[in-house]
Amino acid sequence: MLHHILLQTPIPRDLPLPLPLPHSVLVVLLVVSFLLHILFVNLMVGGSILTLWSQIKGLRKPEYDTLAHEIAETITVNKSLAVVLGVAPLLSINTLYTVYFYSANALTGIFWIAIIPLVTVAFLLTYAHKYSWKVLGSNKALHISIMGLAVLIFLFIPLIFLVNINLMLFPEKWNTITGFAEALTLPNVFPRYLHFLLASLGTTGLFICWYFGRKTYHFEEHFQELTRYEIRKKAYSLTFGASAAQFLIGPVVLLTLPTKGMSWHLLLTIGTGAVVAIPALYLIWKEITGKPESLGKNFWKITALLLTTVTFMGSGRHLYRAVALEPHQKLMAAKTANFQKEVKKATEEALLNPPKQTSVADAGEAVFQSKCSACHAAEVKVVGPPIKEMVAIYKGNPKGLHDWILKPGKKRPDYPQMPALGLSEQEIQDVAKFILKQ
Amino acid sequence: MDFPIFHLDFMGDRLLIAIIAVLHVLINHGLAVGFIPLVTWIEYIGFNKGGQNTVTHTEWDTLAHRLMTVAFIITTTIGAMTGVGIWLSSSLVNPASIGSLIRVFYGAWFVEWLVFVTEVVLILIYYLSWKKSLVSVEAKAKHIRLGTALSIFSWITMSIIVSILGFMMDSGSWAENKTFVAGFSNPIYLPQLAFRTPLAALMAGALALLLARIFTSKNSEIRIESGRKIALWMLVAVPFTLIGATVYYLRIPHLMIGNLPVAIGTMEFQSWYDLLVKFIIGAISTVIIIAGLVYFRPNLKIPSAFYVLPVLGMLAFAGIFERIREFIRKPYVIGNYMYSNTLRKDDYPLYKRDGLLAHATYSPVKEVTPENRLIAGEQVFLLACSRCHTTHGINSVVEKFEDMYSLKPNESLNKDLMKNYISHIENARYFMPPFPGNEAELEALVAYIQHLQSTGLPPEPLETSLNSK
Missing domain, CATH: 1.10.760.10 (Cytochrome c-like domain)
Structure with missing residues (x-):
């Protein structure tokens, strides 16, 4: 009996305050601001991985060390934008999914709050790394380790967010989950994590291709052996490889999702997103196998197509959440309304029968x-x-x-x-x- | 009641928020809101001092750039993350309260976010384009305008958030009409803003004075000159800080006493209040003495260590100020709406009628029985006390009672006295919320606290105690 009670899905009450904006407006704000945020998170994570890779490669080929430095310059900007752009989606998800989000936070408490010191340290490490390039020029092992540590932290943080975002979808688990480690083992966490990492690499590839392709970027001032074409082709190839791999990991993500949030609408949205990515991949393939001077010709077309894909995927992500939580939200709304009714009744009763203190004459x-x-x-x-x-x-x-x-x-x-x-x-x-x- | 309970039983949950929040405020005031206009001013002085054929006076410009480096690195790492940290820690410790605040202030926070994005973009451009600004007079002039814009945006960011802080202390007419305007224009908003603005300038001045000392070489002209300018900045900020502090100081009693007569704050409050006055006087005098000497006696050799004093004074001042702010809003977390135990004032009659546990979503027991009494007591403690108190850690509930009854070692707490005390707690200690539960839950809570005192251990989990029966 006791076990039965413990295993029941908890139905909390919502805050008895109205939403500040119409529901649909909040949903649009949430999805759009989240995509903006995650874009810069992708660039921050992908950029730091590539910096590390390039700097290690630079031990043998010195120009890669320069390349690492150039990429490192972008991380410290992208990371600041990633944080500040994260505020709007955080605000919106707190408003729309107050009970769901905070419950997941509380259940993974120590790890949730560990985000703050960990990210702070990672940020300080990226500055230390960027500004100690000359000073530690003769101590590459130490210099590379600084970036290595930052990358490790950057790779861990998304896992904390993912676990929270995943756990909020499963109120039926809230009574039994005892912490971060357990929430980590819910199905879908690791496929989604892989999905995110590939997206980071793909996005960063596209970004680097643009960054080194700008007319205002004086490439020859920094590099003698490496060519613009070579770097851009490598970056494009990374986007191609990572995006192609999404066609394998994407279905795994979808199949490991519990069925409760599935809908034809969701499959259609995600399917459309995937279909839009195909011409983008075809165009990238043409560019990396084509003539050097025509590389980048279709860059904005490719970017537009992939952004469309990302928008569809982001919307699909929200659709799943909406469908998965709908029954529970209904139960919660009913319980909240009932509770408020009871509060009103109890308040009236208390007014009619004030506590017995009348026995005191004086x-x-x-x-x-x-x-x-x-x-x-x-x-x-x-x-x-x-x-x-x-x-x-x-x-x-x-x-x-x-x-x-x-x-x-x-x-x-x-x-x-x-x-x-x-x-x-x-x-x-x-x-x-x-x-x-x- | 409606969220799984996150509880740090050693350090206490409020300390977690306090550490993050105080760090954030110090960085925000000292290295952003007050600091950036000062840096821009120093950059402007260098620009003016530049000769006929030069863009700027290099030494002044280098000093401004170095000061900005410190501000840039710290604000975009610890500053930014502690800002997010206030949200994340509040959502752990007090989800009902932060959730309610967001529903009321979504608009303000959204505008705040837009300003904040602008601020971050500006700070990135301002700092990272410093080298490029040295190319021409026009580029430098543009760069200084950028610094001015950044200064304005940092101030706007602060001025929005101060309204929300004010709201938590006194929700004004919002509790009745629940409109955004009523909440935003709460009565403590402007006094607090009038105080924080010059306070930020003063904190920034104290930090800049110390940093400029470090960044300039001994006996150089720039050391003396920049020291004098920064000291002037501080001396100008002093009277405004004093005026702001007075306005705010006079406003506080109206707030905290609510419907009680003004003359009688509690002793606890009075002692904080007296301490604040001492800190204000101490910090401001230190600032006046050091800044005054630097300004009026530029040739006097002051040891570097003395430059640390105004910084420490201002940090202590700002710290105690935030502590008082936290104290004032008790027994509420949102003035007159939600108690600091996160229970809404309006819901109390129902909890009194049915008991707290009956409505606690995550409590394994819904009703007190002789078998589950200790577990029930633990749940009541978690729901009604644990946002501020721990069992044996900081602000321990056991110690509070032992001290209050002046118990000798090995003396046990008395059940009836505690029961009577808790049921009248809001009268005996005005900063405590009333006990929300029913009679049986009060008994259970007292039994739990007695158990904690005698064993020092939490009660056995329910299943084992049931099985062993």
């Missing part, structure tokens, strides 16, 4: 019971001295007692200080009279 005694009795009794010390002692001190000096109650303090070394109580003049007089009568 006004001073009533004040004493509600305001003083927590700390004072008749015969014995509780927190402060008993009434007996008060009478002994203030017998024949009602003004003294009055003044002390008005502005109390600390008189006895072995007793705690008495706080002021905020009684009205009438109440003080009544209670002082009551005390001295005892």
